[in-house]
Structures are given as C-alpha cells and as structure tokens.
Amino acid sequence: MSEHDQRGRNHAHQARAHLETLVMSNPDVQMVSIGIDPERRSAEPVLIITISHGAPVPAGVPNNIDGIPVRVVYGDYQLEQGE
Amino acid sequence: MQFDPMMLARARLAMRVGIRNHLFDPNVRMVSVGLPEKGGKIIENQLAIRYHVVEKYHSQIQLEAALENGSTQSDLRAPIRVGQFTFETDVVQGKYLPHVWGWNPWQPTPPPNPRAQRADPMRGGLSISDEFHNSYGTLGGKVIDRATGVEMILSNWHVLVADWGARAGQRIYQPGRLDGGRSGDAVATLTRHAMGANLDAAVATLNGSRQLLTDQLNLNPVAGAALAQLGMEVTKSGRRTDVTRGRIVDVDATVRMTYGPVTKLIHNVMSIEPLVSFEQVSGPGDSGSLWIDTATNLAVGLHFAGSDFPERGLAIDLPTVLDALNVRLAIAPAAASARRAAWSGIQLGIVAPAATPMPASQAQEALVAR
Numbered sequence: 001m002s003e004h005d006q007r008g009r010n011h012a013h014q015a016r017a018h019l020e021t022l023v024m025s026n027p028d029v030q031m032v033s034i035g036i037d038p039e040r041r042s043a044e045p046v047l048i049i050t051i052s053h054g055a056p057v058p059a060g061v062p063n064n065i066d067g068i069p070v071r072v073v074y075g076d077y078q079l080e081q082g083e
Numbered sequence: 084m085q086f087d088p089m090m091l092a093r094a095r096l097a098m099r100v101g102i103r104n105h106l107f108d109p110n111v112r113m114v115s116v117g118l119p120e121k122g123g124k125i126i127e128n129q130l131a132i133r134y135h136v137v138e139k140y141h142s143q144i145q146l147e148a149a150l151e152n153g154s155t156q157s158d159l160r161a162p163i164r165v166g167q168f169t170f171e172t173d174v175v176q177g178k179y180l181p182h183v184w185g186w187n188p189w190q191p192t193p194p195p196n197p198r199a200q201r202a203d204p205m206r207g208g209l210s211i212s213d214e215f216h217n218s219y220g221t222l223g224g225k226v227i228d229r230a231t232g233v234e235m236i237l238s239n240w241h242v243l244v245a246d247w248g249a250r251a252g253q254r255i256y257q258p259g260r261l262d263g264g265r266s267g268d269a270v271a272t273l274t275r276h277a278m279g280a281n282l283d284a285a286v287a288t289l290n291g292s293r294q295l296l297t298d299q300l301n302l303n304p305v306a307g308a309a310l311a312q313l314g315m316e317v318t319k320s321g322r323r324t325d326v327t328r329g330r331i332v333d334v335d336a337t338v339r340m341t342y343g344p345v346t347k348l349i350h351n352v353m354s355i356e357p358l359v360s361f362e363q364v365s366g367p368g369d370s371g372s373l374w375i376d377t378a379t380n381l382a383v384g385l386h387f388a389g390s391d392f393p394e395r396g397l398a399i400d401l402p403t404v405l406d407a408l409n410v411r412l413a414i415a416p417a418a419a420s421a422r423r424a425a426w427s428g429i430q431l432g433i434v435a436p437a438a439t440p441m442p443a444s445q446a447q448e449a450l451v452a453r
Contacts, residue, residue: 013335020337024348033336033354036313045313048333053166053392074166077338077390077397079241079283082219082261082323082368
C-alpha cells in the first residue's frame with residue numbers, strides 16, 4: 001500500500017471515529033462504518049450511518065466529515081444463532 | 084395482474100419474516116405471498132402474506148382459547164414491515180397432505196443435513212452450541228493457543244458462552260443442542276472470550292474425544308488470516324445457509340447489538356452483501372462461520388449477525404479476533420505452502436494483493452470467561 005493510500009485510509013478511520021462520537025448515542029443508530037457508496041455517487045469510500053427501519057434520520061447529521069460524504073441507510077441487524 | 088418486481092421481492096422478504104416467526108406454529112401449514120381475501124372477495128391490486136392454517140379462529144375468544152391450550156402460538160394478524168413497506172397478513176384455512184398413493188416405505192427419505200449431524204472428524208461449518216441453550220451456531224474453525232499450543236474451537240461469544248453468568252469450563256456440544264446434541268456430544272470446554280474487548284468471539288479447548296480438521300465443509304482449506312478490504316469477494320460455510328458468497332461493502336464499523344439484557348457496541352465489524360441481488364448471504368444459525376477471501380482462501384471475518392432487509396451479513400475482523408483471544412488459525416501444511424507461494428507472488432508483483440496477510444502483533448491479555 002502506498003503512503004498516499006495509507007494516509008487516505010487513516011483519514012477515513014479518523015472521520016468514522018468522529019462520526020461515531022456524534023451519532024452513536026442515538027439508540028436508533030445501529031452502525032457507523034466506512035463503506036462503498038450505496039448511492040454510487042462517489043467512487044471513493046464514504047461514511048455510512050445505519051439506522052433502524054422506520055426511525056427518523058438523526059438530527060444534526062453532517063453532509064460530510066473532513067470532506068468524506070456521509071450517507072444514511074436502513075438496516076435491522078440481529079445475532080444469527082439458530083433458536 | 085402484474086406486480087412491480089421490486090414489490091414482489093419485498094413481499095418475498097416479508098414472507099421470509101413470516102416463515103421465521105410462524106412456520107413452527109402447530110396451526111400453520113404453509114406461508115405464501117398472494118392476493119388477500121376480504122369479505123369473500125379477492126383484492127386484485129394488493130399483495131399479502133398468507134398463513135395457511137389447520138383451523139382459522141373467527142373470534143378473539145377462540146384465539147385466546149387456542150393460545151391457552153397450545154393449538155397455536157401467536158396472533159397471525161399482525162402486519163409485517165419490510166423497510167418502509169407494510170404487508171397485511173391473511174389467514175386462510177387449508178390442511179395440505181402429500182399427494183401419494185398410499186404410504187411407500189421404500190420411498191427414499193431426504194438425506195439428513197450433514198451440518199446438523201454428529202461429525203467425526205469435525206470441520207468448520209458444522210452445528211455447535213454450549214451445553215445450556217437450546218440453540219445452534221456454527222463451528223468457525225480450528226485455532227491454536229499462542230501461549231500453550233493447545234488446539235481450540237473458534238466461534239462467537241453468543242454461541243459458546245451465550246450467558247453473562249457463564250463460566251470457563253462449560254461444555255460445548257457438536258451438534259448443537261437444537262440439532263439434538265446431548266452430553267455425550269461434548270467435544271470441548273469453554274476457555275475464554277473477547278467480549279471485554281467488544282468482540283463477539285470465544286474459544287473452547289478440545290477435549291480429545293474427536294478430531295477437528297482445519298478445513299471447512301464444502302470449501303477449500305483455509306490458507307491463513309488476512310485483513311478485509313472493501314469490494315473483496317468472500318465465501319462462507321455455515322450451519323444454516325450452507326456455502327454462500329458475498330462482497331464486503333463496509334469495514335471498520337461499530338455496531339450496536341443486544342445480548343439478553345445487555346446492549347454492547349461491537350467494534351471492527353465488516354458487512355457483506357450478496358454477490359447476486361436477492362440471494363441470501365446468511366441466516367440464523369450461521370453465527371461463528373468464517374468469511375474467506377475467494378481469491379486467496381485467507382479468512383478475513385468471523386460471522387455473527389445479519390439483516391434480512393437489506394440482505395447483509397456482519398462479521399468481525401478476524402486478525403483482531405485472533406489477537407484478542409491470543410490464538411492463531413490452524414492451517415494444513417499444504418495450505419501453508421500455498422499461502423507462502425501466494426505471498427511471494429504478491430511481493431514480486433505477480434499476484435494482485437487482494438488480501439494482506441495478518442500482521443504480527445502483540446497478543447492482548449487473554450480474557451477469561453467469568
């Protein structure tokens with residue numbers, strides 16, 4: 001991995017950690033991640049907030065953090081043991 | 084009447100929720116997607132989830148009596164939500180029998196699911212559980228204690244520990260209890276877990292009653308562990324959905340999960356979407372499976388959760404799990420030499436570095452189960 005790629009990755013990790021501190025206290029937020037743009041608008045990885053189905057988009061979510069776009073998607077993640 | 088394919092796909096997802104929630108109800112014989120019936124008329128432009136029952140209860144009193152005597156387990160009339168869409172449910176009476184002429188004792192019965200059977204030797208992808216919970220998860224793979232060299236089973240906290248009051252030494256069954264595992268099927272004892280490091284992972288020491296191989300049921304042998312990358316194509320072998328394939332679309336995630344009365348943030352998570360739209364990547368019972376890079380056979384994630392809408396699997400970064408548990412992945416000698424060849428190819432620039440071999444890192448303090 002080139003130094004440039006490594007810098008980009010560190011930048012994304014820091015931005016994700018920053019976003020986590022902003023939104024993870026909201027109980028409707030399930031997950032904060034770095035991911036492939038679900039809207040396919042950016043070729044670069046974006047920051048993704050996954051919220052529970054039916055929940056309102058959390059207030060105060062920025063459009064981007066340090067230049068990295070933020071997207072909000074729905075999900076319903078459950079543990080997967082058979083019962 | 085033609086329905087929008089997307090709406091049909093959502094209806095199928097809603098039907099899967101209905102199947103998961105109600106098909107084991109003794110009164111339910113079939114769950115389907117269909118046109119609802121209201122007041123004896125079929126509503127043509129609407130899709131509903133239809134429960135086909137032995138007996139339809141026409142009043143609340145009848146339903147409550149049936150719930151009390153165990154003829155049924157739940158009220159089937161609750162609508163099912165899939166994302167922003169709500170599907171009404173329809174309860175119809177229908178008792179279905181096989182269309183065969185008499186009983187043919189020579190007719191072959193379907194083969195039993197090998198993942199749910201007692202296996203000797205064992206391998207990754209089989210049913211497993213702790214001794215106290217009527218459930219099953221997946222035996223992820225064989226790992227070696229970095230300090231003692233002892234052979235262990237790797238799976239999830241909620242498969243091997245499964246209780247905040249669990250103690251080291253509790254027995255692990257193969258197959259899991261819900262697949263019929265009993266005390267005679269104990270193959271290991273719980274040793275430690277990594278929930279203290281916000282990782283849903285645990286290891287159990289083999290008791291020597293059965294051998295554990297390093298390969299995965301219906302997959303190539305695992306060649307080692309590596310870091311996940313966005314876009315990587317991966318495959319897994321799990322108790323519930325067998326071998327499935329997907330693509331990593333999120334990394335470095337923190338996810339909120341509920342474990343009984345406790346909500347935990349799980350770190351170092353990746354998400355996996357199906358390679359083909361509307362295929363399943365995982366289901367209940369696949370917890371503990373290893374997600375493996377299809378290009379290199381290097382394992383990158385420990386599966387622990389999933390979502391039906393959208394269809395996604397969640398896995399924890401495997402090198403982080405191995406470090407936290409102070410173990411290394413056991414690999415067969417042939418796989419090890421293949422890995423060395425692949426790695427020298429990466430260094431020479433011959434092979435695209437689809438995966439980065441696990442960096443040597445300091446083992447974290449072992450976390451002993453309470």
